[in-house]
Amino acid sequence: MEHGLFSVPFFTHFVALILFTAVCSDMSYNIPEETKRQYVIGNIAKDLRMDVKQLSARKARIDTEDSSKRYCDINLNTGDLIVAETIDREELCGSQIPCILSYELVLENPLEVHRIILQIQDINDNAPRFPNExxxxxxxxxxxxxxxxxxxxxxxxxxxxxxxxxxxxxNNQHFILTVHDTADGGKYAELVLEKELDREEQKEIDMILTATDGGSPQRSGTAVIHITVLDANDNVPVFSESVYKLTPEDFHKMLK
Structure with missing residues:
Protein backbone atom coordinates (compact mmCIF):
# COMPACT_ATOMS: atom_id res chain seq x y z
CA MET A 1 0.00 0.00 0.00
CA GLU A 2 1.40 3.36 -1.02
CA HIS A 3 1.21 6.58 1.05
CA GLY A 4 2.19 9.48 -1.20
CA LEU A 5 5.70 8.79 -2.52
CA PHE A 6 6.69 6.38 0.31
CA SER A 7 5.74 2.78 0.92
CA VAL A 8 4.61 1.91 4.45
CA PRO A 9 7.80 -0.03 5.33
CA PHE A 10 10.06 2.78 4.08
CA PHE A 11 8.05 5.45 5.89
CA THR A 12 8.10 3.45 9.12
CA HIS A 13 11.87 2.98 8.84
CA PHE A 14 12.34 6.71 8.11
CA VAL A 15 10.35 7.73 11.20
CA ALA A 16 12.20 5.18 13.33
CA LEU A 17 15.51 6.56 12.08
CA ILE A 18 14.53 10.10 13.05
CA LEU A 19 13.45 8.96 16.50
CA PHE A 20 16.61 6.91 16.95
CA THR A 21 18.81 9.82 15.92
CA ALA A 22 16.95 12.14 18.28
CA VAL A 23 17.73 10.01 21.35
CA CYS A 24 21.48 9.75 20.63
CA SER A 25 23.43 11.18 23.53
CA ASP A 26 25.39 14.43 23.59
CA MET A 27 29.04 14.24 24.58
CA SER A 28 30.43 17.31 26.29
CA TYR A 29 34.11 18.07 26.88
CA ASN A 30 36.00 20.92 28.52
CA ILE A 31 39.19 21.97 26.78
CA PRO A 32 41.62 24.82 27.57
CA GLU A 33 42.27 27.17 24.70
CA GLU A 34 45.69 27.21 23.00
CA THR A 35 46.17 23.44 23.36
CA LYS A 36 48.37 22.08 20.57
CA ARG A 37 47.47 19.61 17.82
CA GLN A 38 47.09 15.97 18.90
CA TYR A 39 46.09 16.99 22.44
CA VAL A 40 43.69 14.30 23.70
CA ILE A 41 40.32 15.78 24.64
CA GLY A 42 38.62 12.48 25.53
CA ASN A 43 38.03 8.98 24.25
CA ILE A 44 35.01 8.51 21.99
CA ALA A 45 35.01 4.70 22.14
CA LYS A 46 35.13 4.66 25.93
CA ASP A 47 32.42 7.31 26.30
CA LEU A 48 30.14 5.40 23.88
CA ARG A 49 31.05 2.07 25.55
CA MET A 50 32.07 0.78 22.16
CA ASP A 51 34.92 -1.42 20.99
CA VAL A 52 37.46 0.86 19.34
CA LYS A 53 37.48 -1.41 16.27
CA GLN A 54 33.86 -0.49 15.67
CA LEU A 55 34.84 3.11 14.92
CA SER A 56 36.70 2.06 11.78
CA ALA A 57 34.16 -0.60 10.85
CA ARG A 58 31.34 1.94 11.06
CA LYS A 59 33.31 4.70 9.30
CA ALA A 60 33.19 7.12 12.22
CA ARG A 61 33.71 10.75 11.28
CA ILE A 62 33.18 14.22 12.70
CA ASP A 63 31.13 16.71 10.71
CA THR A 64 30.65 20.41 11.37
CA GLU A 65 27.11 21.67 11.77
CA ASP A 66 27.89 24.48 9.33
CA SER A 67 30.83 25.53 7.16
CA SER A 68 32.95 26.50 10.16
CA LYS A 69 36.46 25.23 10.76
CA ARG A 70 36.82 21.82 12.40
CA TYR A 71 39.01 21.98 15.49
CA CYS A 72 38.80 18.31 16.53
CA ASP A 73 39.13 14.88 14.93
CA ILE A 74 39.06 11.16 15.79
CA ASN A 75 42.05 8.87 16.01
CA LEU A 76 40.40 5.69 14.74
CA ASN A 77 43.20 3.51 16.09
CA THR A 78 42.78 4.64 19.70
CA GLY A 79 39.31 6.17 19.78
CA ASP A 80 40.75 9.43 21.08
CA LEU A 81 39.10 12.73 20.30
CA ILE A 82 42.05 15.00 19.51
CA VAL A 83 42.71 18.67 18.76
CA ALA A 84 43.04 19.21 15.01
CA GLU A 85 43.74 22.95 15.08
CA THR A 86 44.92 25.22 17.90
CA ILE A 87 41.95 27.05 19.42
CA ASP A 88 42.08 30.76 20.28
CA ARG A 89 39.07 31.48 22.49
CA GLU A 90 39.34 35.27 22.07
CA GLU A 91 39.33 34.93 18.28
CA LEU A 92 36.36 32.57 18.27
CA CYS A 93 34.15 34.02 20.98
CA GLY A 94 35.53 37.37 22.14
CA SER A 95 33.92 38.18 25.50
CA GLN A 96 31.05 35.72 24.97
CA ILE A 97 30.44 33.29 27.84
CA PRO A 98 30.34 30.33 27.48
CA CYS A 99 32.46 29.66 24.38
CA ILE A 100 31.08 26.50 22.75
CA LEU A 101 31.90 24.58 19.57
CA SER A 102 29.43 21.93 18.32
CA TYR A 103 30.13 19.01 15.99
CA GLU A 104 28.40 15.80 14.91
CA LEU A 105 29.88 12.34 15.34
CA VAL A 106 28.48 10.19 12.54
CA LEU A 107 28.53 6.38 12.65
CA GLU A 108 27.22 4.20 9.80
CA ASN A 109 25.63 0.72 9.65
CA PRO A 110 23.44 1.48 11.49
CA LEU A 111 23.38 5.26 11.25
CA GLU A 112 23.95 7.09 14.51
CA VAL A 113 24.55 10.79 15.01
CA HIS A 114 25.90 12.05 18.32
CA ARG A 115 26.47 15.68 19.15
CA ILE A 116 29.95 16.64 20.41
CA ILE A 117 30.08 19.84 22.47
CA LEU A 118 33.43 21.46 23.20
CA GLN A 119 33.40 24.07 25.95
CA ILE A 120 36.50 26.21 25.46
CA GLN A 121 38.04 27.30 28.73
CA ASP A 122 39.87 30.63 29.00
CA ILE A 123 43.54 30.71 29.96
CA ASN A 124 45.43 33.81 31.04
CA ASP A 125 47.22 34.39 27.73
CA ASN A 126 46.58 38.15 27.45
CA ALA A 127 47.79 41.08 29.54
CA PRO A 128 45.73 44.20 30.38
CA ARG A 129 46.26 47.06 27.95
CA PHE A 130 45.47 50.76 28.18
CA PRO A 131 44.06 52.52 25.08
CA ASN A 132 47.00 54.96 25.20
CA GLU A 133 50.52 54.53 26.52
CA ASN A 171 54.51 56.32 44.77
CA ASN A 172 54.43 60.11 44.55
CA GLN A 173 53.93 63.17 46.74
CA HIS A 174 50.62 64.46 45.40
CA PHE A 175 48.17 61.75 44.26
CA ILE A 176 46.53 58.56 45.47
CA LEU A 177 44.41 56.09 43.50
CA THR A 178 40.84 54.88 43.97
CA VAL A 179 39.35 51.96 42.01
CA HIS A 180 35.68 51.56 41.02
CA ASP A 181 33.57 48.83 39.40
CA THR A 182 31.73 49.47 36.13
CA ALA A 183 28.22 48.30 35.29
CA ASP A 184 29.55 45.67 32.87
CA GLY A 185 31.89 44.10 35.43
CA GLY A 186 35.04 46.03 34.54
CA LYS A 187 37.13 48.32 36.71
CA TYR A 188 38.44 51.86 36.32
CA ALA A 189 40.62 54.11 38.46
CA GLU A 190 40.62 57.76 39.50
CA LEU A 191 43.48 60.02 40.54
CA VAL A 192 42.72 61.84 43.78
CA LEU A 193 44.72 64.95 44.67
CA GLU A 194 46.11 64.33 48.14
CA LYS A 195 48.56 67.22 48.44
CA GLU A 196 48.21 70.60 46.70
CA LEU A 197 50.37 71.31 43.67
CA ASP A 198 52.96 74.05 43.42
CA ARG A 199 54.07 74.93 39.89
CA GLU A 200 56.98 76.97 41.14
CA GLU A 201 58.24 73.84 42.86
CA GLN A 202 57.42 71.26 40.12
CA LYS A 203 56.07 72.06 36.65
CA GLU A 204 55.60 68.49 35.40
CA ILE A 205 54.83 65.18 37.07
CA ASP A 206 55.20 61.68 35.58
CA MET A 207 53.78 58.56 37.25
CA ILE A 208 53.38 54.94 36.16
CA LEU A 209 49.89 53.45 36.31
CA THR A 210 49.73 49.63 36.36
CA ALA A 211 46.73 47.38 35.62
CA THR A 212 46.97 43.77 36.83
CA ASP A 213 44.71 40.81 36.07
CA GLY A 214 43.65 38.07 38.48
CA GLY A 215 45.15 35.14 36.58
CA SER A 216 47.90 32.79 37.69
CA PRO A 217 50.54 33.77 36.90
CA GLN A 218 49.37 37.37 36.87
CA ARG A 219 49.89 39.61 33.86
CA SER A 220 50.03 43.40 33.87
CA GLY A 221 50.14 46.42 31.59
CA THR A 222 51.30 49.99 32.22
CA ALA A 223 50.71 53.56 31.08
CA VAL A 224 52.49 56.79 31.96
CA ILE A 225 50.42 59.56 33.54
CA HIS A 226 51.90 62.93 32.51
CA ILE A 227 50.66 66.00 34.37
CA THR A 228 51.46 69.56 33.39
CA VAL A 229 50.92 71.92 36.33
CA LEU A 230 49.35 75.16 35.14
CA ASP A 231 50.22 78.46 36.78
CA ALA A 232 47.79 80.24 39.06
CA ASN A 233 48.16 83.83 40.25
CA ASP A 234 49.20 82.75 43.72
CA ASN A 235 52.28 84.95 44.21
CA VAL A 236 52.57 88.73 44.73
CA PRO A 237 55.45 90.72 43.24
CA VAL A 238 58.40 90.89 45.65
CA PHE A 239 61.34 93.32 45.54
CA SER A 240 64.76 91.96 46.27
CA GLU A 241 65.37 94.88 48.72
CA SER A 242 62.96 96.60 51.05
CA VAL A 243 64.69 100.01 50.54
CA TYR A 244 66.64 101.27 47.56
CA LYS A 245 69.01 104.26 47.94
CA LEU A 246 70.14 106.34 44.97
CA THR A 247 72.76 109.02 44.72
CA PRO A 248 72.00 112.12 42.60
CA GLU A 249 74.35 110.75 39.98
CA ASP A 250 72.44 107.43 39.84
CA PHE A 251 69.15 109.30 39.58
CA HIS A 252 70.37 111.38 36.60
CA LYS A 253 71.61 108.21 34.89
CA MET A 254 68.18 106.68 35.16
CA LEU A 255 66.58 109.74 33.57
CA LYS A 256 68.84 109.64 30.52
Whole structure:
Protein backbone atom coordinates (compact mmCIF):
# COMPACT_ATOMS: atom_id res chain seq x y z
CA MET A 1 0.00 0.00 0.00
CA GLU A 2 1.40 3.36 -1.02
CA HIS A 3 1.21 6.58 1.05
CA GLY A 4 2.19 9.48 -1.20
CA LEU A 5 5.70 8.79 -2.52
CA PHE A 6 6.69 6.38 0.31
CA SER A 7 5.74 2.78 0.92
CA VAL A 8 4.61 1.91 4.45
CA PRO A 9 7.80 -0.03 5.33
CA PHE A 10 10.06 2.78 4.08
CA PHE A 11 8.05 5.45 5.89
CA THR A 12 8.10 3.45 9.12
CA HIS A 13 11.87 2.98 8.84
CA PHE A 14 12.34 6.71 8.11
CA VAL A 15 10.35 7.73 11.20
CA ALA A 16 12.20 5.18 13.33
CA LEU A 17 15.51 6.56 12.08
CA ILE A 18 14.53 10.10 13.05
CA LEU A 19 13.45 8.96 16.50
CA PHE A 20 16.61 6.91 16.95
CA THR A 21 18.81 9.82 15.92
CA ALA A 22 16.95 12.14 18.28
CA VAL A 23 17.73 10.01 21.35
CA CYS A 24 21.48 9.75 20.63
CA SER A 25 23.43 11.18 23.53
CA ASP A 26 25.39 14.43 23.59
CA MET A 27 29.04 14.24 24.58
CA SER A 28 30.43 17.31 26.29
CA TYR A 29 34.11 18.07 26.88
CA ASN A 30 36.00 20.92 28.52
CA ILE A 31 39.19 21.97 26.78
CA PRO A 32 41.62 24.82 27.57
CA GLU A 33 42.27 27.17 24.70
CA GLU A 34 45.69 27.21 23.00
CA THR A 35 46.17 23.44 23.36
CA LYS A 36 48.37 22.08 20.57
CA ARG A 37 47.47 19.61 17.82
CA GLN A 38 47.09 15.97 18.90
CA TYR A 39 46.09 16.99 22.44
CA VAL A 40 43.69 14.30 23.70
CA ILE A 41 40.32 15.78 24.64
CA GLY A 42 38.62 12.48 25.53
CA ASN A 43 38.03 8.98 24.25
CA ILE A 44 35.01 8.51 21.99
CA ALA A 45 35.01 4.70 22.14
CA LYS A 46 35.13 4.66 25.93
CA ASP A 47 32.42 7.31 26.30
CA LEU A 48 30.14 5.40 23.88
CA ARG A 49 31.05 2.07 25.55
CA MET A 50 32.07 0.78 22.16
CA ASP A 51 34.92 -1.42 20.99
CA VAL A 52 37.46 0.86 19.34
CA LYS A 53 37.48 -1.41 16.27
CA GLN A 54 33.86 -0.49 15.67
CA LEU A 55 34.84 3.11 14.92
CA SER A 56 36.70 2.06 11.78
CA ALA A 57 34.16 -0.60 10.85
CA ARG A 58 31.34 1.94 11.06
CA LYS A 59 33.31 4.70 9.30
CA ALA A 60 33.19 7.12 12.22
CA ARG A 61 33.71 10.75 11.28
CA ILE A 62 33.18 14.22 12.70
CA ASP A 63 31.13 16.71 10.71
CA THR A 64 30.65 20.41 11.37
CA GLU A 65 27.11 21.67 11.77
CA ASP A 66 27.89 24.48 9.33
CA SER A 67 30.83 25.53 7.16
CA SER A 68 32.95 26.50 10.16
CA LYS A 69 36.46 25.23 10.76
CA ARG A 70 36.82 21.82 12.40
CA TYR A 71 39.01 21.98 15.49
CA CYS A 72 38.80 18.31 16.53
CA ASP A 73 39.13 14.88 14.93
CA ILE A 74 39.06 11.16 15.79
CA ASN A 75 42.05 8.87 16.01
CA LEU A 76 40.40 5.69 14.74
CA ASN A 77 43.20 3.51 16.09
CA THR A 78 42.78 4.64 19.70
CA GLY A 79 39.31 6.17 19.78
CA ASP A 80 40.75 9.43 21.08
CA LEU A 81 39.10 12.73 20.30
CA ILE A 82 42.05 15.00 19.51
CA VAL A 83 42.71 18.67 18.76
CA ALA A 84 43.04 19.21 15.01
CA GLU A 85 43.74 22.95 15.08
CA THR A 86 44.92 25.22 17.90
CA ILE A 87 41.95 27.05 19.42
CA ASP A 88 42.08 30.76 20.28
CA ARG A 89 39.07 31.48 22.49
CA GLU A 90 39.34 35.27 22.07
CA GLU A 91 39.33 34.93 18.28
CA LEU A 92 36.36 32.57 18.27
CA CYS A 93 34.15 34.02 20.98
CA GLY A 94 35.53 37.37 22.14
CA SER A 95 33.92 38.18 25.50
CA GLN A 96 31.05 35.72 24.97
CA ILE A 97 30.44 33.29 27.84
CA PRO A 98 30.34 30.33 27.48
CA CYS A 99 32.46 29.66 24.38
CA ILE A 100 31.08 26.50 22.75
CA LEU A 101 31.90 24.58 19.57
CA SER A 102 29.43 21.93 18.32
CA TYR A 103 30.13 19.01 15.99
CA GLU A 104 28.40 15.80 14.91
CA LEU A 105 29.88 12.34 15.34
CA VAL A 106 28.48 10.19 12.54
CA LEU A 107 28.53 6.38 12.65
CA GLU A 108 27.22 4.20 9.80
CA ASN A 109 25.63 0.72 9.65
CA PRO A 110 23.44 1.48 11.49
CA LEU A 111 23.38 5.26 11.25
CA GLU A 112 23.95 7.09 14.51
CA VAL A 113 24.55 10.79 15.01
CA HIS A 114 25.90 12.05 18.32
CA ARG A 115 26.47 15.68 19.15
CA ILE A 116 29.95 16.64 20.41
CA ILE A 117 30.08 19.84 22.47
CA LEU A 118 33.43 21.46 23.20
CA GLN A 119 33.40 24.07 25.95
CA ILE A 120 36.50 26.21 25.46
CA GLN A 121 38.04 27.30 28.73
CA ASP A 122 39.87 30.63 29.00
CA ILE A 123 43.54 30.71 29.96
CA ASN A 124 45.43 33.81 31.04
CA ASP A 125 47.22 34.39 27.73
CA ASN A 126 46.58 38.15 27.45
CA ALA A 127 47.79 41.08 29.54
CA PRO A 128 45.73 44.20 30.38
CA ARG A 129 46.26 47.06 27.95
CA PHE A 130 45.47 50.76 28.18
CA PRO A 131 44.06 52.52 25.08
CA ASN A 132 47.00 54.96 25.20
CA GLU A 133 50.52 54.53 26.52
CA UNK A 134 50.42 58.12 27.88
CA UNK A 135 47.55 59.64 29.84
CA UNK A 136 47.87 63.44 29.77
CA UNK A 137 46.36 65.97 32.18
CA UNK A 138 46.72 69.72 32.64
CA UNK A 139 45.93 70.63 36.24
CA UNK A 140 46.04 74.08 37.80
CA UNK A 141 48.17 74.45 40.87
CA UNK A 142 45.13 75.99 42.54
CA UNK A 143 43.24 72.64 42.30
CA UNK A 144 41.65 71.70 45.63
CA UNK A 145 42.74 68.75 47.68
CA UNK A 146 40.39 65.81 47.02
CA UNK A 147 39.75 66.73 43.36
CA UNK A 148 39.33 63.62 41.20
CA UNK A 149 40.50 62.82 37.69
CA UNK A 150 39.14 59.74 35.92
CA UNK A 151 41.73 57.60 34.16
CA UNK A 152 41.49 55.53 30.97
CA UNK A 153 40.18 52.03 31.68
CA UNK A 154 42.49 49.11 30.87
CA UNK A 155 41.03 46.21 28.89
CA UNK A 156 41.94 42.52 28.86
CA UNK A 157 40.87 40.10 26.12
CA UNK A 158 40.60 37.36 28.76
CA UNK A 159 37.47 36.93 30.84
CA UNK A 160 36.41 36.23 34.42
CA UNK A 161 39.25 35.96 36.90
CA UNK A 162 41.77 36.46 34.08
CA UNK A 163 40.42 39.94 33.31
CA UNK A 164 41.56 43.23 34.90
CA UNK A 165 41.47 42.84 38.67
CA UNK A 166 43.32 45.85 40.15
CA UNK A 167 45.19 49.10 39.51
CA UNK A 168 48.22 50.54 41.27
CA UNK A 169 50.02 53.89 41.12
CA UNK A 170 53.71 54.64 41.46
CA ASN A 171 54.51 56.32 44.77
CA ASN A 172 54.43 60.11 44.55
CA GLN A 173 53.93 63.17 46.74
CA HIS A 174 50.62 64.46 45.40
CA PHE A 175 48.17 61.75 44.26
CA ILE A 176 46.53 58.56 45.47
CA LEU A 177 44.41 56.09 43.50
CA THR A 178 40.84 54.88 43.97
CA VAL A 179 39.35 51.96 42.01
CA HIS A 180 35.68 51.56 41.02
CA ASP A 181 33.57 48.83 39.40
CA THR A 182 31.73 49.47 36.13
CA ALA A 183 28.22 48.30 35.29
CA ASP A 184 29.55 45.67 32.87
CA GLY A 185 31.89 44.10 35.43
CA GLY A 186 35.04 46.03 34.54
CA LYS A 187 37.13 48.32 36.71
CA TYR A 188 38.44 51.86 36.32
CA ALA A 189 40.62 54.11 38.46
CA GLU A 190 40.62 57.76 39.50
CA LEU A 191 43.48 60.02 40.54
CA VAL A 192 42.72 61.84 43.78
CA LEU A 193 44.72 64.95 44.67
CA GLU A 194 46.11 64.33 48.14
CA LYS A 195 48.56 67.22 48.44
CA GLU A 196 48.21 70.60 46.70
CA LEU A 197 50.37 71.31 43.67
CA ASP A 198 52.96 74.05 43.42
CA ARG A 199 54.07 74.93 39.89
CA GLU A 200 56.98 76.97 41.14
CA GLU A 201 58.24 73.84 42.86
CA GLN A 202 57.42 71.26 40.12
CA LYS A 203 56.07 72.06 36.65
CA GLU A 204 55.60 68.49 35.40
CA ILE A 205 54.83 65.18 37.07
CA ASP A 206 55.20 61.68 35.58
CA MET A 207 53.78 58.56 37.25
CA ILE A 208 53.38 54.94 36.16
CA LEU A 209 49.89 53.45 36.31
CA THR A 210 49.73 49.63 36.36
CA ALA A 211 46.73 47.38 35.62
CA THR A 212 46.97 43.77 36.83
CA ASP A 213 44.71 40.81 36.07
CA GLY A 214 43.65 38.07 38.48
CA GLY A 215 45.15 35.14 36.58
CA SER A 216 47.90 32.79 37.69
CA PRO A 217 50.54 33.77 36.90
CA GLN A 218 49.37 37.37 36.87
CA ARG A 219 49.89 39.61 33.86
CA SER A 220 50.03 43.40 33.87
CA GLY A 221 50.14 46.42 31.59
CA THR A 222 51.30 49.99 32.22
CA ALA A 223 50.71 53.56 31.08
CA VAL A 224 52.49 56.79 31.96
CA ILE A 225 50.42 59.56 33.54
CA HIS A 226 51.90 62.93 32.51
CA ILE A 227 50.66 66.00 34.37
CA THR A 228 51.46 69.56 33.39
CA VAL A 229 50.92 71.92 36.33
CA LEU A 230 49.35 75.16 35.14
CA ASP A 231 50.22 78.46 36.78
CA ALA A 232 47.79 80.24 39.06
CA ASN A 233 48.16 83.83 40.25
CA ASP A 234 49.20 82.75 43.72
CA ASN A 235 52.28 84.95 44.21
CA VAL A 236 52.57 88.73 44.73
CA PRO A 237 55.45 90.72 43.24
CA VAL A 238 58.40 90.89 45.65
CA PHE A 239 61.34 93.32 45.54
CA SER A 240 64.76 91.96 46.27
CA GLU A 241 65.37 94.88 48.72
CA SER A 242 62.96 96.60 51.05
CA VAL A 243 64.69 100.01 50.54
CA TYR A 244 66.64 101.27 47.56
CA LYS A 245 69.01 104.26 47.94
CA LEU A 246 70.14 106.34 44.97
CA THR A 247 72.76 109.02 44.72
CA PRO A 248 72.00 112.12 42.60
CA GLU A 249 74.35 110.75 39.98
CA ASP A 250 72.44 107.43 39.84
CA PHE A 251 69.15 109.30 39.58
CA HIS A 252 70.37 111.38 36.60
CA LYS A 253 71.61 108.21 34.89
CA MET A 254 68.18 106.68 35.16
CA LEU A 255 66.58 109.74 33.57
CA LYS A 256 68.84 109.64 30.52
Missing amino acids: RIIFEIRESADKGQRFRLDEAHDADIGQNAVNSYSLQ
